[in-house]
Amino acid sequence: MRADAQRNRAKVLSAAASAFASGGFGVPLDEIAALAGVGPGTVYRHFPTKEALFQAVMEERIASLIDFASSSSADPGAAFFAFLGRIGEEAALKRDLSDAFVVPSDLQARLHEAFNALLVRAQAAGAVRRDLEFPDLLALLKGLLAGLAETSRPERLLAVVMDGLRA
């Protein structure tokens, strides 16, 4: 790969990271290109589609989330709520995390899987109410994340939902 191409790829990635973080997946691609000091065509040379760019940006963050979920503590309940808290923190700062649950990709699938595992174990341990299935939790989470992005005190929302989830 040519040196300038490598440079531009990096610039695009970093511009996309900050643009997605503040505007979510919805930011126009032209805006990302402008922020990177590059034409839209250049973006498309490096990433075949907008979703691919989004996925590239989210890759390590999601992987880290999944790690966090997998390397959970012994207490399933604590692990579940810690994960929820972590997601909440991050979503309050960066708008793109909530889109990572919505925009389809294999990242999304892996994230769902990890989260589902946490839920099942927490329910088995009696820490989370049992009358809740994963799709319900997902719908709730999507809504919560959307709400987190537009309130000034995300901890409150998170606290409400967490309390509601306890068995």
Next chain:
Amino acid sequence: MRADAQRNRAKVLSAAASAFASGGFGVPLDEIAALAGVGPGTVYRHFPTKEALFQAVMEERIASLIDFASSSSADPGAAFFAFLGRIGEEAALKRDLSDAFVVPSDLQARLHEAFNALLVRAQAAGAVRRDLEFPDLLALLKGLLAGLAETSRPERLLAVVMDGLRA
């Protein structure tokens, strides 16, 4: 008003009601026109803008909601949760209710006001946790409504949030 104009206005309103209910505010206006068996121009003859049409459709439903909130029972806590339940029921059936909280209009303002009053009284009565202000509740509700529209068991989500809201 000419007879055919009256007929068309009614057809547009009823088509819009069903279109908004199943697709939310986002449904293309051309789709509503087609459903009414009418051209887009005709829709704009009767309603100056898409938002005006939406508002016309929601008018009585929102008014009924506000009535429900105002003519509340003696117990502030019960009134608050009954209102929440009512909203949840309706939002589970019709996707447009959640947009009524988002699309700006005087309906939106009146709805917010009524809901805020319920919250304040329920908190004063000790039925709802006090570490929550109206904007927080609103953000939570928006998210919840968005989630309700895409889950198969809306009662679960509603139950979680309600339990989380209790003092």
Next chain:
DNA sequence: TGCAAACCGGGGCGTGCGTTCCGTATCGTC
């Protein structure tokens, strides 16, 4: 029944977006 006013339909405009194309500039090699 005839005529003017009101209304209808759908084609068309402007906008914003994701995506593609291609003439031009840049890079790396001989």
Next chain:
DNA sequence: GACGATACGGAACGCACGCCCCGGTTTGCA
């Protein structure tokens, strides 16, 4: 230093949407 391959930029395309306009039709009153 020159030449081929590679990458760049931004103009252009296709699409979807909200909204407007105008030629033709329908309506209701005289």
